[in-house]
Amino acid sequence: MPALAIRLRSVVKHYGDIKAVDGLDLDVPEGTCVGLLGPNGAGKSTTMKMLTAQAIADSGELEVLGYTLPGQSKQSRAEMGVTPQLDNLDTTLTVEQNLLVFTYLYRLPRSERRPAIERALDIANLADRRHTKVDKLSGGMRRRLLIARALVHRPRLLLLDEPTVGLDPQVRQELWALIDALRNEGTSILMSTHYIEEAERLADTVTIMSKGCAVATGLPRDLVIEHAGREVLEVYGPPARLAEVEASAAGCMLRTRRTGTSVALLGVEGRNGDLPHGERRATTLEDVFVLLTGEEVR
Amino acid sequence: MSDVARSSELARTAGPGQAVRRQRVGRLDIAALKGVLIREAVNFASYWRGTTFSSTMEPTVYLIAFGFGFGSLVSQVAGYDYVDFVGTGTVATAVLFSAAFPAMFGTFVKATFQHTYDAILAAPVDTEELVTAEAVWMATRAGTYGCIPLLVAMAFGLDPRLSMLAVPPIAFIAGFGWACFGIMISGLMKSFENFNYVVSGVLTPMMLTAGTFFPLSGLPQWAQVLGNVNPLHHCVELVRHASFGWQPGADVLHLGALLLFGLITWRLAVFAMTRKLIT
Numbered sequence: 001m002p003a004l005a006i007r008l009r010s011v012v013k014h015y016g017d018i019k020a021v022d023g024l025d026l027d028v029p030e031g032t033c034v035g036l037l038g039p040n041g042a043g044k045s046t047t048m049k050m051l052t053a054q055a056i057a058d059s060g061e062l063e064v065l066g067y068t069l070p071g072q073s074k075q076s077r078a079e080m081g082v083t084p085q086l087d088n089l090d091t092t093l094t095v096e097q098n099l100l101v102f103t104y105l106y107r108l109p110r111s112e113r114r115p116a117i118e119r120a121l122d123i124a125n126l127a128d129r130r131h132t133k134v135d136k137l138s139g140g141m142r143r144r145l146l147i148a149r150a151l152v153h154r155p156r157l158l159l160l161d162e163p164t165v166g167l168d169p170q171v172r173q174e175l176w177a178l179i180d181a182l183r184n185e186g187t188s189i190l191m192s193t194h195y196i197e198e199a200e201r202l203a204d205t206v207t208i209m210s211k212g213c214a215v216a217t218g219l220p221r222d223l224v225i226e227h228a229g230r231e232v233l234e235v236y237g238p239p240a241r242l243a244e245v246e247a248s249a250a251g252c253m254l255r256t257r258r259t260g261t262s263v264a265l266l267g268v269e270g271r272n273g274d275l276p277h278g279e280r281r282a283t284t285l286e287d288v289f290v291l292l293t294g295e296e297v298r
Numbered sequence: 299m300s301d302v303a304r305s306s307e308l309a310r311t312a313g314p315g316q317a318v319r320r321q322r323v324g325r326l327d328i329a330a331l332k333g334v335l336i337r338e339a340v341n342f343a344s345y346w347r348g349t350t351f352s353s354t355m356e357p358t359v360y361l362i363a364f365g366f367g368f369g370s371l372v373s374q375v376a377g378y379d380y381v382d383f384v385g386t387g388t389v390a391t392a393v394l395f396s397a398a399f400p401a402m403f404g405t406f407v408k409a410t411f412q413h414t415y416d417a418i419l420a421a422p423v424d425t426e427e428l429v430t431a432e433a434v435w436m437a438t439r440a441g442t443y444g445c446i447p448l449l450v451a452m453a454f455g456l457d458p459r460l461s462m463l464a465v466p467p468i469a470f471i472a473g474f475g476w477a478c479f480g481i482m483i484s485g486l487m488k489s490f491e492n493f494n495y496v497v498s499g500v501l502t503p504m505m506l507t508a509g510t511f512f513p514l515s516g517l518p519q520w521a522q523v524l525g526n527v528n529p530l531h532h533c534v535e536l537v538r539h540a541s542f543g544w545q546p547g548a549d550v551l552h553l554g555a556l557l558l559f560g561l562i563t564w565r566l567a568v569f570a571m572t573r574k575l576i577t
């Protein structure tokens with residue numbers, strides 16, 4: 001059993017009457033990237049905030065890098081980096097000044113500050129923009145800086161909260177390459193996202209959250225086969241036809257999911273004759289996601 | 299500070315291939331305070347001109363308006379030249395402007411709109427350290443800009459004295475209290491509009507009943523009693539005494555009042571901001 005960078009057990013967090021997190025179990029083995037996948041409001045951001053003790057759990061066990069939270073949170077924060085969902089760079093400062101401030105906040109000794117800034121500039125690929133003020137950077141550059149800022153002290157663990165939300169596909173791919181490189185260097189990563197493709201590409205294991213708890217955990221491919229089988233039959237038609245297909249699929253003990261324009265019959269591998277006409281395709285994590293969370297995704 | 303004793307040794311690998319580094323993490327860490335102060339100092343470099351301009355202009359305008367406007371009607375107040383009286387009194391006004399206002403508005407913006415504090419609290423910095431460092435920073439600014447009215451007054455004829463060197467520390471202590479007061483307010487308030495109640499209901503009355511522009515001795519008894527709970531009044535008195543001659547017995551009490559004000563508002567500011575930032 002490998003050591004765990006993050007270990008959560010039965011974590012509960014209320015905001016008033018709202019149960020944001022409701023009995024969450026979550027493991028991030030050291031050196032792996034875990035994708036925390038879930039629709040908006042599933043409790044991903046609350047979970048992220050609890051990991052830095054910016055939200056305090058009502059009950060449950062939280063351990064980060066071997067430290068017990070919230071009591072030893074400061075020690076764990078010294079050894080981890082956080083890239084928030086909301087850009088909180090100092091916009092009137094230059095790229096380099098933003099990094100400099102964080103070498104102090106992360107307590108780097110004087111001799112290590114300069115090399116740390118250079119390394120972070122390399123990671124963000126912003127060495128030639130070092131003297132540019134942040135409000136002059138593009139959205140993608142800002143996000144790269146936000147990630148690099150969390151890495152100035154070479155953390156053992158990186159929390160990425162929706163790292164590519166709102167970015168162009170091309171910029172998103174640049175960031176994926178960056179995150180993949182970090183993982184290959186052995187940094188443990190917990191990444192929350194609601195982009196299925198992001199989780200599929202980057203995460204070693206995926207935890208799907210719905211309504212505050214983990215509804216499935218495993219390797220992306222295993223989750224797909226376990227919950228949705230290998231093949232999907234996508235049947236298109238007017239709403240009445242789709243309802244009919246759903247009803248007959250239920251009769252055949254097949255699981256279905258609705259997309260906007262079709263019904264997908266899951267786990268149809270090895271079945272032919274009794275099925276309506278449609279298009280066959282391989283199952284994806286998205287099928288599992290929709291099946292388990294009951295929500296449509298992009 | 300029992301937590302300091304509880305602070306634990308922390309073995310810290312700095313990443314693949316790096317040596318293990320040991321680091322102490324405790325309560326009110328110097329390293330954490332320094333990190334927050336450095337952030338403010340680096341930011342200050344990008345906006346100091348505007349701040350310095352307004353901090354110089356305001357006391358100058360007050361001095362010219364009151365000093366010469368009223369000064370043409372009254373040449374002497376409480377035994378001092380009126381220009382000297384106002385010049386020393388507006389130190390407290392400058393402290394209020396350079397501490398309480400940025401503490402209220404700036405802190406609210408950083409907490410609510412810029413999410414700056416989320417970034418800082420994700421690093422090894424606690425809310426108590428964040429609040430303390432922010433207050434120390436604003437107190438330092440107050441200690442510096444608080445001297446400007448005195449310098450302006452000197453240009454208009456106030457005689458320099460060695461004991462005036464006590465003015466920056468006095469302004470720092472008063473500024474710390476006002477900064478904490480402002481941080482506390484920004485921690486308690488849900489929206490910007492609510493600041494109006496504080497400015498109109500608390501700060502403006504206090505500014506005008508601090509003995510800055512006229513001595514409190516001319517006010518009714520009840521107002522004089524109220525003046526003693528006005529921290530600005532204690533600041534005004536200390537600055538006047540530093541400028542014209544100490545009154546040891548009274549000054550110890552004035553200083554004690556400012557320290558008490560700072561201590562109480564500091565703890566309230568930490569409490570209010572913890573409630574706001576840690577959910």
